[in-house]
Amino acid sequence: MRARRGGFNTISTREKAVRYALLLVVLALTISPFLWQLSTSLKSLDENIYTATPSFLPEHPTLDNYAGVADTIPVWSYALNSLTVAAIVVAGNLIGATLAGFALAKLRFRGAKLLFGLFLATLVLPGEVTIISQYVTVRGLGLADTLLGVALPGAIAMLNVLLMYTAFQAIPKEMDEAAVIDGATVWQRLRHIGLPNVRGMLSVVTIFSFIGAWDDFLWPLIVLNDPDNYTLTVGLQYLNGTFANNPRLIAAGTMISFLPIVILFATLQRFFFRGVAEGAIKG
């Protein structure tokens, strides 16, 4: 057997070659659509993008299409709207989920079990089921067609409470007990023992909340009416519906939405994989 001859931990040259070949095939399937879109967004109006054999690289790369998007829809203000929503969601989750996660994991109080059960129960309910009545609630608060209305319901996600709970739970009891004996207040325990030990999870919560808010489509589509208030995803669909005749513009618009996320992701990818592994229950 080949595996035996080579030992199990060292990989034979042939296996290595096969693996890299397969990796490259999957890589092509995964990222070529993005590269194709990027290329389309850089092609000038003179270049025929409809030929049977369009070139993968733009003949005369130009940023005109990006300016063109901004002339057609207020794309930068949409980006700012998305950023505003994402910022509120991230801040809300960092504060709300941390406080609740800490209390549930480290403090004993009456009703904790019940509350924890409720948090868990809401996780299995698909968000779309309650989206209409959530809209009714947001409208009742006078927040229909506002960015705050888009941001508010997700500003403390139950999944994040659970993630923070898990992280605080993982801190050894002894560390905390010593502080309690020394007479530390709850606030001091959170600040000096809790927070320094859950930094990794805080990053996970930050990144996932940010991406979730930035990528979200259905909820802002329901809440927002006035095209001035659109977030980037809703604005892109609006661009697509109104100006579908120029794929270069749409391509430039998608890149404006996609590039910030992919840069953020590439920089912080190690937190992602941790978050996916730990947050798999939500789906």
Place this chain on the structure above:
Amino acid sequence: MTRQRWFTPWLLVAPAAVWLMVFSVWPSINTVILSFTNAKPLGGGWFTGLDNYDRLLNDSQLVDALINSIVYMMICLPLLTLLPLLMAILVEKKLPGITFFRTAFYTPVVASAVVVALIWGWLLDDRGMINGFAQWLGVIGEPLPFLTDRWLLLLSAISLTVWKGLGYYMIIYLSALGNVRRELHEAAAVDGAGPVRRFWSITVPGVRNTMLLISVLVSVSALRVFSELYVLSNGTGGPGGRDMSVVMLIQLYSRGLTGHLGYASALSIVLLVITIGPMLLLLRLNRRGA
């Protein structure tokens, strides 16, 4: 030694508890209440008994949406349960550069579904790359109507969902593969079992629970599909509106002159009913895992 004041924990959980009540618990109850009313985006809101549920039974668009959901689930389920496992095995070994590949394979997951659907909308366009290339090869004479034929549009949306989901489930499998005992593989290899044999008799049983978890996640997300179909059909739901999903119907009735929040809530109950089976299964799995 200090004792915490009794209300301190409640102070800390208060924001999250308020959110839980206002944005989860109350909307759940209110969905049921609204489904018995004729609430409209503007006005309405009287109890109308079972009218909405009566209407559900005669809604041909809902029938189409349910058929679409079943097709969606039946195709996504095998593909997204199996392919990500193969990908996870591919990226499991720590070869040089493997982090780059893992990251790249995960990229479609972090992109917004809208972005992904717009990209694929252009690829699948009558004059887009896929049709152009196939015509150039001579495989097809006329462009295939990927975005304007009922079933082709549905299949396009499904491929998009699969393509976008691969990386996500790959990462879940990857962490599960770490727990499959290496000695088993070694022993099997010594006994002369080839890679295919080892895959079915060691890897698959080793990640069995993860596989069940993923098949539940895939089923539920297939039933919840929205953005792909919405963007690919440009909000129309395809020819004759026959490519709607249940969530698209909910969105359709949520706004504008055709809006009917009461009926949209009844549709939400339908969504709950069809997703509850897989979800209960998930709960049981979680309990067993814990």
